[in-house]
Amino acid sequence: xxxxxxxxxxxxxxxxxxxxxxxxxxxxxxxxxxxxxxxxxxxxxxxxxxxxxxxxxxxxxxxxxxxxxxxxxxxxxxxxxxxxxxxxxxxxxxxxxxxxxxxxxxxxxxxxxxxxxxxxxxxxxxxxxxxxxxxxxxxxxxxxxxxxxxxxxxxxxxxxxxxxxxxxxxxxxxxxxxxxxxxxxxxxxxxxxxxxxxxxxxxxxxxxxxxxxxxxxxxxxxxxxxxxxxxxxxxxxxxxxxxxxxxxxxxxxxxxxxxxxxxxxxxxxxxxxxxxxxxxxxxxxxxxxxxxxxxxxxxxxxxxxxxxxxxxxxxxxxxxxxxxxxxxxxxxxxxxxxxxxxxxxxxxxxxxxxxxxxxxxxxxxxxxxxxxxxxxxxxxxxxxxxxxxxxxxxxxxxxxxxxxxxxxxxxxxxxxxxxxxxxxxxxxxxxxxxxxxxxxxxxxxxxxxxxxxxxxxxxxxxxxxxxxx
Ligand SMILES: Nc1ncnc2c1ncn2[C@@H]1O[C@H](COP(=O)(O)OP(=O)(O)OP(=O)(O)O)[C@@H](O)[C@H]1O
Ligand SMILES: [Mg+2]
Numbered sequence: 001x002x003x004x005x006x007x008x009x010x011x012x013x014x015x016x017x018x019x020x021x022x023x024x025x026x027x028x029x030x031x032x033x034x035x036x037x038x039x040x041x042x043x044x045x046x047x048x049x050x051x052x053x054x055x056x057x058x059x060x061x062x063x064x065x066x067x068x069x070x071x072x073x074x075x076x077x078x079x080x081x082x083x084x085x086x087x088x089x090x091x092x093x094x095x096x097x098x099x100x101x102x103x104x105x106x107x108x109x110x111x112x113x114x115x116x117x118x119x120x121x122x123x124x125x126x127x128x129x130x131x132x133x134x135x136x137x138x139x140x141x142x143x144x145x146x147x148x149x150x151x152x153x154x155x156x157x158x159x160x161x162x163x164x165x166x167x168x169x170x171x172x173x174x175x176x177x178x179x180x181x182x183x184x185x186x187x188x189x190x191x192x193x194x195x196x197x198x199x200x201x202x203x204x205x206x207x208x209x210x211x212x213x214x215x216x217x218x219x220x221x222x223x224x225x226x227x228x229x230x231x232x233x234x235x236x237x238x239x240x241x242x243x244x245x246x247x248x249x250x251x252x253x254x255x256x257x258x259x260x261x262x263x264x265x266x267x268x269x270x271x272x273x274x275x276x277x278x279x280x281x282x283x284x285x286x287x288x289x290x291x292x293x294x295x296x297x298x299x300x301x302x303x304x305x306x307x308x309x310x311x312x313x314x315x316x317x318x319x320x321x322x323x324x325x326x327x328x329x330x331x332x333x334x335x336x337x338x339x340x341x342x343x344x345x346x347x348x349x350x351x352x353x354x355x356x357x358x359x360x361x362x363x364x365x366x367x368x369x370x371x372x373x374x375x376x377x378x379x380x381x382x383x384x385x386x387x388x389x390x391x392x393x394x395x396x397x398x399x400x401x402x403x404x405x406x407x408x409x410x411x412x413x414x415x416x417x418x419x420x421x422x423x424x425x426x427x428x429x430x431x432x433x434x435x436x437x438x439x440x441x442x443x444x445x446x447x448x449x450x451x452x453x454x455x456x457x458x459x460x461x462x463x464x465x466x467x468x469x
Contacts (some may be wrong), residue, residue, distance in 0.1 A: 007322035014099045021095045025088045032084025033154040039077040046070035096142030113333040116399040123208030134321035141318030145311040152304035159301050173272045174298045177265045185309045188254050193316050195247035200320045206236040251313035262302030269298045340418035343425045348410045349374040355405035
């Protein structure tokens with residue numbers, strides 16, 4: 001599936017439940033645009049009425065009713081414009097807040113269901129950046145750009161309608177250059193996209209590297225590896241800088257280029273309007289008035305185009321983020337057999353039968369390994385580093401599946417055993433020990449005090465470990 005396809009699938013999944021919200025937003029935006037476009041009409045009317053009122057005063061007539069009415073209408077239209085914007089803003093904020101919240105929950109839930117293979121093959125920092133930079137980018141785009149873009153599209157449609165209403169040939173002249181503007185925008189945007197993608201990937205790798213370094217910083221210090229750490233860091237940082245720079249250059253070009261096109265377009269409109277005034281069959285004064293109006297329109301018309309293009313880079317990083325999150329969601333979950341056997345202790349023993357296994361295709365780690373361990377026996381696997389001891393433990397827990405052969409508990413293949421039940425029955429002490437938030441203290445105490453302490457700790461649901469010296 002293409003990148004955009006993946007992003008659309010992702011957004012659709014999280015946005016589909018807000019159909020009503022989107023409809024309300026669209027209606028509010030359309031209404032507010034209508035009021036905004038229409039308000040100047042009442043302003044013109046108010047000025048006309050004011051002039052009439054002043055002229056009336058000189059003749060001794062004082063009727064400001066129509067003037068006041070126009071002012072009230074103007075005020076009403078402005079207020080309604082603001083109300084429309086306010087409603088659309090609130091709804092968009094609600095939608096983006098709730099959907100990012102659900103994305104975060106979904107992502108965290110997904111992480112809990114994924115295989116060890118995923119965590120083995122992705123750096124922690126890279127996974128973390130999906131929660132931070134990718135989700136932040138999505139949330140920013142939804143919060144800041146979504147409403148703006150919808151508003152700008154509505155504004156553009158509104159202006160097109162108004163232009164065709166005023167004068168059809170001038171309207172065509174004004175929008176004639178739009179395809180060129182769109183082609184240029186698409187070229188610049190696709191260039192930007194390429195580098196934003198690279199940038200996000202590189203940021204993920206940089207985060208991964210920093211994360212690894214920080215967790216191993218003590219080893220770096222004790223072994224005097226600071227220079228090596230910096231040497232490893234610099235290329236990552238440089239790649240991020242390069243990709244960011246190129247992405248920014250292209251996205252930074254969008255706005256000035258669009259502005260330039262808008263100015264050229266205005267010149268064309270003035271030229272054609274002038275020609276129309278001199279050669280057309282319209283009264284010259286009317287034609288001149290039209291030119292002034294269309295100069296306004298042509299600038300207003302380009303404003304949404306450049307706004308949308310400049311906001312697009314924000315959408316771009318969000319699309320990249322959505323693609324990365326979608327890839328995470330597409331990763332396989334751990335397979336738990338349906339109606340898997342539940343273990344209730346071991347009766348006979350554990351066995352590996354002609355096991356072939358490799359983490360990656362084409363690189364086998366275990367070649368035809370068989371062993372039979374009877375219940376009650378204690379077995380030590382001894383071998384040089386990298387010989388496959390941890391790998392066997394990974395297969396016993398079904399963190400990975402064998403390529404060939406089988407791993408059995410009492411003759412039942414681990415693939416037919418309920419995962420939770422299997423792992424409840426296998427205890428592991430990992431090579432790298434991790435101590436969670438519990439506080440550990442080593443206290444030398446007398447036997448008497450030790451018993452008292454044990455009681456207290458049990459009351460507070462804490463465990464006490466004692467080591468005999
Ligand atoms: N997640 C993984 N992905 C790819 N290859 C791996 C993975 N984990 C281990 N390997 C490779 O599998 C082989 C066996 O590794 P394993 O960790 O089982 O060795 P070990 O006997 O436990 O070593 P040690 O004594 O260092 O703990 C090694 O060549 C290692 O590089
Ligand atoms: Mg090991």
